[in-house]
Amino acid sequence: MRDIKSMGAAWSVLEWLVGLSSKTANNNLTDGQSEDFSDLTSTEVKSWAESFEQLMASRSGQRVFREFLRCEYSEENILFWLACEELKQERNPEKVEEKARMIYEDYVSILSPREVSLDSRVRENLKRNMMSPTQHTFDEAQLQIYTLMHRDSYSRFVNSPIYKELLRRTGAEPCVNLSSI
Structure with missing residues (x-):
């Protein structure tokens, strides 16, 4: 039951993020400007799974990770x-x-x-x-x-429905971990 509820929340956040519209929540990142995620490339989104540093170096990555952390109450x-x-x-x-x-x-x-x-x-x-x-x-x-954040939340983020759906929407295929097959 918990998974179904968290998936619902994840989809709601994802719909807001990828924004089937370009609306943004009321927030103030460092410059307070709203962002549109329609210009994200599959390369950029995939790079977020390569390292936490790449995720945090990207404004869009910070924004997506922030929404993920909001869902996790952190x-x-x-x-x-x-x-x-x-x-x-x-x-x-x-x-x-x-x-x-x-x-x-x-x-x-x-x-x-x-x-x-x-x-x-x-x-x-x-x-x-x-x-x-x-x-x-x-x-x-x-x-x-x-x-x-790196040790605790990052691995859950790259395995989250939010991140996987963002990969799918940008045309990137999620990385396959051969050791889990």
Whole structure:
């Protein structure tokens, strides 16, 4: 029964993503622009299964992975990672401090509903770093969340109905793992 429900959710998300229309959900990736997935190529979509780095280097890959994580109730991980990437681009010291405090409140504070899972050592380092935040205040925490997504969610993503359907719609054939035959 659970598989049928999750497939239904996966199809709904996929229909939104591949967007039989070009509507997008209300979100704000780093630049807040809406994306249309009609220009995805099979090569790009297939490359996402080759490495997590290629998935995360692609704006469309980030967007699809974010929707997958939303279905898994762990969207806060990629949102935190994206916020840290945006912070690294900021050059204005006042804005760096403001953005760092927002990231801390939104993703690190134990009061946040979008709290990411960080170990106590990293949390303590962050507390100290927040006394004088820089663009690199969250580097260690960001790496920990990146590693978590890579080790925990990525393999489920490339085996998910969402990703397989995206492969099919772009004309790519899913990679066949000969060891499973």
